[in-house]
Amino acid sequence: MTARSRLLAILAALALALVACGDDDGAAPTGGGDSSTTSASSEEGERITLVTHDSFNVSESVFETFTDETGITVEVLPSGDAGSMVNQAILTKDDPQGDVLFGIDNTFLSRALDEDLFVAYESSALDRVPEEVQLDDEHRVTPIDTGDVCLNYDKAALEEAGAEPPQTLADLTDPAYEGDLVVENPATSSPGLAFLLATIDEFGQDGWQQYWEDLAANDVEVTAGWEEAYYGSFSGAADSDGDRPIVVSYASSPPAEVIFAEETPDEAPTGVVIDTCYRQIEFAGILANTEHEAEAQELVDFMLSDTFQSDIPLNMFVYPVTDVELPEAFVEYGAEAEDPYLIDADEVAENREAWIEEWTDIVLR
């Protein structure tokens, strides 16, 4: 009797399982056209996939323009932060998830090139792009935007304390700024790594260690990521609970504070220390083993067009690589470093792990 009752129960449960599985397929969202895949149009045209990081954003109209011009529809596939994205792309190299990858920066570049992640393509639009950001001679990647990681400071807090904003990296070891600085851990954060590289570029292979000893003695705070540093410890962020007036953030953070303020202020609440900036360059590359190489090339060309380039600042808060006009808030409140710090991508790749190890020993132990 018991065995038979069990059998019935099992059959019922299995039936339920089948029904439920069927349900799952049916019920899973198939995509809200208005937020994700762009361009409502064209069954007839080709579709290509742009693999990118979670911070990617452009106006929907931009990709609609591309579709109107070429008949190609672009699907966007966000894949975590920049590091995760590159790692995923390397792991799936033989059977890529998309056709073009956008958002790899100069700190991850060497690794991707060593892995033969991309096929070369020299876009005809490259003549509008400054030489110094074209880091790969073989054109396996194409520069699309640049972003500067710089010290930001809380204008009101420094003024209240009667202190001048720092001007250089060296200033930060001054006792006047004791307990004022918060940085991100270079082992876990991309702006944190950029800032460490800036100090290595400034003080040299043998000098940066002493600088960080001095910073540690001056009570520098280290957080795991940008969110914790900016929203948790920095006093200048909107609604902040922090008590430190100087933070490692981006050159575009003051414009963002103004653009996303509840009531537009006359002046940005925070400022950028322009001589402390490290340059991050973001590239696009055509993934090897794509089945849509021609269409992928068209997308790379388009990413250097005025339509795409002028849409970059207000959506991704980085700077275009071509000379398109910048939005007013960027001109008024932003700052672009004239001569930013930058270390050769190969040198970064070679030393990155050792530098981080050494930094950890100095600052965290």
Added chain:
Amino acid sequence: MTARRLLTAVVFVVPVAFFAVFFAVPAVTLVTTGLRGGGAWELGEVGDVLGSASTRRVAWFTLWQAAVSTAATVALALPAAWIIGRVHMPGRALFSAVMVVPFVLPTVVVGTAFLAVLGADGPVRTVGSSFGLDIDLRQSATAVIIAHVFFNYAVVARTVGAAWLAVDPVTEEAARTLGASRWRAFRDVTLPQVRPALAGAAAIVFLFTFTSFGVVKILGGPRVATIEVEIHRVTTQLLDLRTAAVLSLLQLAAVIAALALYRRAGRRRGIGRLRAGRSVLRRAVGWERAVVAGTLLSSGLLLGVPIATLAWRSIDTAGGPGLGYYRALDTVGRGTVAFVPPTEAIRNSLVFGFAAATTALVVGGLAALGIHRLGGRARGFADSSLMLPLGTSAVTVGLGFLIALDEPPLDLRTSPVLIPAAQAIIAIPFVIRTMLPAMEAIPSRLREAASSLGASPWRVWTSIDARLLRRPALVAYGFAFAISLGEFGATVFIARADAPTVPVAIFRALSQPGALNIGQAMALSTILLTMTTIVMVVVDRVGDARVGGF
């Protein structure tokens, strides 16, 4: 006997297939890829990684913080389990529902709330300094442990509470009549009956805190790391899959050892007697009222303060309290690729929640049924194996999906099925831990009595098993739903272009400076916690109404 075995095997088909496709194959594939490196097995490095001082330090921190977090969670949440299982009081249902909220909140948001509570001008330091103490818990292991209790409180309180509710107080009363003290009656009569649920809940909390990621990163500061944090770092920053594979194996070994300990602790089974009919809830009297008051106060401080901080910040605009941030959800960024209309995010979250919870209940329910039928070693093995996903690195499984599930017939990499499936994998151990003790507590006498009175086997199952299992099933469903609503970590490696959920929208808002961005994150978090409370209240209500009628 062979027929019985065959049946058991049939029951296991679905769970084993599900477990293989969505957990075992991806995890094994990635670990193998890491260890094989350039093509040949390179095992020499395994010893190097394991022997390094940094690995030892990370492993030790992981272990002790998990043990302390689990003990603290059990100690603080057990009185709440008693309230759920025994005490009749106004607002009991809401109390039981609201405590699940922390469980679904993204760690970044909770981290921000905790930073506010622990921060320079936060209540903790303010209160401390009025007593002449400088309490700075920022970037400390203490902050990590407090946050772990915050997150996992409901796991112990609700799981054990449900078991407590199912224990007929008549046995305890009999013991009291025979002269046992209250403590003795609790220890010798009630505790053994809730023990499987307690051991199961503690095991889940241990696994969750052992593999903790976001909390440790945000609140622990840069000086401490769990193995999971380290795996994430070497994978995403250094792209060092070999070290990641070795660390994943180390984590797995520790988790297996912990599960073996748990099996010993939980072995003594409940003496199995489910209540029948009358309500077990009664008003607190005498000193019990002090316990109730103390529990409500401590949970109010621990859970209530951070939650209230979030809710307050979502309306604390520059021009005074208002809905400006909620309005911003529908306007800021409209017309861009990353814009998520709030209604769509809520809908996606609910649909994924429904799909994941249903999948978890069906697969987990079948697994529990199968485990219930097994005996001896096989039982322990099956039971522990299905808990392994809780103790496995999300990065490992997530990346494993990408390389293992990329060919037909299982080309699931960008399939919308992958997200609820990954969430269900995490929820299934909850379902088993909640359903299995309940299945075991059903006295076979009841079934035999029904059969001898002429009930058909189907009738026996629907009127006895199904009814007695309905409440635990609903508790499990609620948890699975909550896991899915708040889940972000495990699916971080799954491309999710076409269906952004509320947690995804929160992360997008938090990634840029500006009052409207942090304000939107707070507003979305408040929406998420409201959704959770509603879902839990509804689940509890439905459960009460149906079971009460038995």
